[in-house]
Amino acid sequence: MPSGVARLPRNSAGRPVPGNIAWYEADDDGAILVTQDHELGVHITCPCTPGRGTPKFGEQCPVRQREFMLQRRCGLCTRDIEPTGQLVFVGETSAQYYLEPPLHPLCAAYALQVCPVLHAAGERIEVALTQSYALAEDRITEMTDEGKMRRSTVPFGHPFAPYLGVLEFYLAFPETPERLPGPVWLAQRAPKLPA
Numbered sequence: 434m435p436s437g438v439a440r441l442p443r444n445s446a447g448r449p450v451p452g453n454i455a456w457y458e459a460d461d462d463g464a465i466l467v468t469q470d471h472e473l474g475v476h477i478t479c480p481c482t483p484g485r486g487t488p489k490f491g492e493q494c495p496v497r498q499r500e501f502m503l504q505r506r507c508g509l510c511t512r513d514i515e516p517t518g519q520l521v522f523v524g525e526t527s528a529q530y531y532l533e534p535p536l537h538p539l540c541a542a543y544a545l546q547v548c549p550v551l552h553a554a555g556e557r558i559e560v561a562l563t564q565s566y567a568l569a570e571d572r573i574t575e576m577t578d579e580g581k582m583r584r585s586t587v588p589f590g591h592p593f594a595p596y597l598g599v600l601e602f603y604l605a606f607p608e609t610p611e612r613l614p615g616p617v618w619l620a621q622r623a624p625k626l627p628a
């Protein structure tokens with residue numbers, strides 16, 4: 434396990450919980466909290482604290498997701514990724530953008546081997562290797578009568594963006610990525626995990 438992963442809070446089964454995962458405390462009713470400020474306009478906020486309550490794997494905390502995307506921090510171990518360092522995005526084949534923050538190569542190698550969802554997906558998981566990425570804003574523009582959310586992708590920091598809906602996440606568009614199937618990258622190119 435990489436050292437940055439070893440110090441993450443654990444779930445009840447002892448598994449390290451990635452930094453971008455949402456946590457729920459016993460008195461949390463699961464309501465979506467919306468707030469507003471000058472910079473972001475209306476946006477979803479979240480009071481959760483890693484290590485407090487129960488993590489919900491598969492659900493990202495919007496506040497930390499946005500921080501990690503903006504600050505070039507690893508979605509697993511939460512640490513900075515050096516400005517000249519390689520970034521790894523993990524997702525479906527030929528994904529144009531990613532909702533999950535970038536990872537350190539070592540953290541991506543760990544996730545691909547240990548995460549049951551990624552492991553089960555095998556060849557359908559692709560890694561995108563890049564040095565940099567551009568951001569866009571994922572905003573909820575409408576709630577339909579059936580309670581479904583309509584979303585739009587808005588250019589990052591666009592002056593009209595704060596008026597176009599409720600900001601939830603940032604989307605990362607990798608710049609000139611090299612793409613490889615997850616298992617191929619792991620076998621041939623990924624850094625080896627510490628023994």
Ligand SMILES: [Zn+2]
Pocket residue numbers: 455456479480481482494495496497
């Ligand atoms: Zn949260």
Ligand SMILES: [Zn+2]
Pocket residue numbers: 437507508509510511512536537540
């Ligand atoms: Zn990391």
